[in-house]
Amino acid sequence: MPTEAAPTGSASGALLLCRAAPVAVAAVAPLLREPMQLTRAGDGWSVLVPEGGPWRDGGEPVDRVVTGWAGALAVGAPWPVLALWWDADHAGFTLASGFRRPVGFVWLSSGVPVGEDEAMRTFAARVGLDPVLDVQALDRLTAPDTTADARARLRGLLAVLARVGVSMPPELVPGLPADRLREAVAVLPDSRHVEWPGLREAMGEQGAVAHSRLGAWMPWTGGPGAHVLAVAQIAAGVPLLVRGLRRSGGRWGWVTAGALLLAHGAVGLAYGVTHPRD
Numbered sequence: 001m002p003t004e005a006a007p008t009g010s011a012s013g014a015l016l017l018c019r020a021a022p023v024a025v026a027a028v029a030p031l032l033r034e035p036m037q038l039t040r041a042g043d044g045w046s047v048l049v050p051e052g053g054p055w056r057d058g059g060e061p062v063d064r065v066v067t068g069w070a071g072a073l074a075v076g077a078p079w080p081v082l083a084l085w086w087d088a089d090h091a092g093f094t095l096a097s098g099f100r101r102p103v104g105f106v107w108l109s110s111g112v113p114v115g116e117d118e119a120m121r122t123f124a125a126r127v128g129l130d131p132v133l134d135v136q137a138l139d140r141l142t143a144p145d146t147t148a149d150a151r152a153r154l155r156g157l158l159a160v161l162a163r164v165g166v167s168m169p170p171e172l173v174p175g176l177p178a179d180r181l182r183e184a185v186a187v188l189p190d191s192r193h194v195e196w197p198g199l200r201e202a203m204g205e206q207g208a209v210a211h212s213r214l215g216a217w218m219p220w221t222g223g224p225g226a227h228v229l230a231v232a233q234i235a236a237g238v239p240l241l242v243r244g245l246r247r248s249g250g251r252w253g254w255v256t257a258g259a260l261l262l263a264h265g266a267v268g269l270a271y272g273v274t275h276p277r278d
Helices: 022-032 062-078 119-127 133-141 150-164 180-187 208-215 226-246 252-274
Strands: 013-018 036-039 048-051 081-086 090-096 101-107 190-193
Touching: 013 062, 013 180, 022 036, 022 048, 022 062, 022 190, 036 081, 036 180, 048 180, 062 081, 081 150, 090 119, 090 150, 101 119, 101 150, 119 133, 133 150
Parallel strands: none
Antiparallel strands: 013 048, 013 081, 036 048, 036 190, 081 090, 090 101
């Protein structure tokens, strides 16, 4: 699980791997309100490259920030999200899927593992890796190795994930600062920029354009169950948000997940009002 990594500004970076096509990810990622670049990352996978404002300008630890983003995306969408992160002292990953407790692992910058071996086996099961051969490969990432630093460990993790379709663009190298990653991905032919468009547009000010944006994430928008589902999301988001605000540590994930569910539900309700079915 994530540590209390120190905020190290430009030395930090992160990647968010989503097990979904870019069109589905593009519909939900703007609700995180962080400018990101989005591109394909293999068969059935996409990758988001965040700008990194919260840890570069806001002083938040990168691991806490991206764990919150991963949890929020996974709660609000039917696919898991894997956050890879690094700073000057640590590197690691967190896998979020639905409302289940996130699972992850951390290495010191030298490559010394500080996570629990059992976390790797849980991770393997959740992403559908082979329980024998692939778990053996993951176990090697948790064993002492004087030739592999933390970022080499992340590259080793991505090599194992190739078994489930992950194929990261070669320009996206774990360990690079966030600004260099975004510059590298921005020039890729299928890369797109995603950013919060503002509440009016997100609620459907532009009619069919808004519907197509929401439809990839909310296929029920405008349907007979839209109102019920939107209310349920708001009801789920409120306690998550309150819980996060009350926690003294590690609250970013709960706050972000609660806020995302509230925003999602509010958009659904607003869309139902502004675009009633005939």
